[in-house]
Amino acid sequence: MPDLLASLLDLVLAPVCLACDGVIAPGDTARLVCRGCRSRLRPLPPPVCPRCGAPRLRTGREPEPTCGECVAWPAALRAARSACLLAPPADRLVHQLKYRGWRALAEPLAERMAAVALPPDVERETGIVIPVPTTATRRRERGYNQAEVLARAYARRTRRDPRNLLQRRGAASTQTILQPAARGANVAGAFRLARGVERDVRGAHLLLVDDVLTTGATAAECARTLVAAGARAASIVTFARALDVHRLTAT
Numbered sequence: 655m656p657d658l659l660a661s662l663l664d665l666v667l668a669p670v671c672l673a674c675d676g677v678i679a680p681g682d683t684a685r686l687v688c689r690g691c692r693s694r695l696r697p698l699p700p701p702v703c704p705r706c707g708a709p710r711l712r713t714g715r716e717p718e719p720t721c722g723e724c725v726a727w728p729a730a731l732r733a734a735r736s737a738c739l740l741a742p743p744a745d746r747l748v749h750q751l752k753y754r755g756w757r758a759l760a761e762p763l764a765e766r767m768a769a770v771a772l773p774p775d776v777e778r779e780t781g782i783v784i785p786v787p788t789t790a791t792r793r794r795e796r797g798y799n800q801a802e803v804l805a806r807a808y809a810r811r812t813r814r815d816p817r818n819l820l821q822r823r824g825a826a827s828t829q830t831i832l833q834p835a836a837r838g839a840n841v842a843g844a845f846r847l848a849r850g851v852e853r854d855v856r857g858a859h860l861l862l863v864d865d866v867l868t869t870g871a872t873a874a875e876c877a878r879t880l881v882a883a884g885a886r887a888a889s890i891v892t893f894a895r896a897l898d899v900h901r902l903t904a905t
């Protein structure tokens with residue numbers, strides 16, 4: 655397209671940032687999230703737990719030998735990593751992807767996820783990417799599962815194979831309204847293996863994908879289901895990580 659026409663179109667159809675509602679500057683190649691908002695996405699501040707990727711508390715002493723975030727995770731859930739903290743503007747982007755129908759956001763979000771270094775064994779051993787499934791009802795309401803569009807975009811960027819190997823049973827109450835202790839109970843038995851995929855799972859280290867990781871209860875339950883079906887382990891990569899802000903500001 656000639657440059658002049660492109661600039662005219664940009665004026666008429668000036669793309670608006672899905673995080674801040676600001677007009678995306680001409681010349682910015684991104685169409686969905688402006689440069690400013692992209693630069694405000696905060697990676698998890700190091701040092702992080704080698705297993706779950708959560709920032710370790712900086713107490714001025716030696717780091718605690720156990721990490722409070724993942725100490726209760728089952729062995730089936732090997733590791734977790736996230737592209738950024740669930741803080742502005744990441745929270746708004748997650749909301750737009752999840753509830754406002756902006757499935758095209760999966761591409762820039764997956765791009766950030768693909769840039770996250772996985773622990774070496776996870777990087778080496780995982781070939782299949784599995785979206786954390788949602789209920790059939792919720793999928794119908796929204797028209798898609800945000801974890802699935804993220805998983806597909808992430809898999810393509812990291813040359814893995816996206817597969818829906820897990821299914822979610824029945825209607826679970828919305829996780830966000832539950833306290834952490836209730837979350838584990840809420841997802842117990844929530845997942846099952848899809849039909850006819852036992853061979854793909856057996857002996858494999860599988861990589862789960864979701865939009866947000868909070869307590870890890872959902873990921874742990876997916877991992878338990880996969881290991882019960884013969885997998886060796888599961889790890890998870892998400893776009894955002896929800897953490898207690900007090901934890902992050904404590905120094």
Ligand SMILES: [Zn+2]
Pocket residue numbers: 671672673674675676687688689690691692
């Ligand atoms: Zn913006």
Ligand SMILES: [Zn+2]
Pocket residue numbers: 703704705706707708721722723724725
């Ligand atoms: Zn940890």
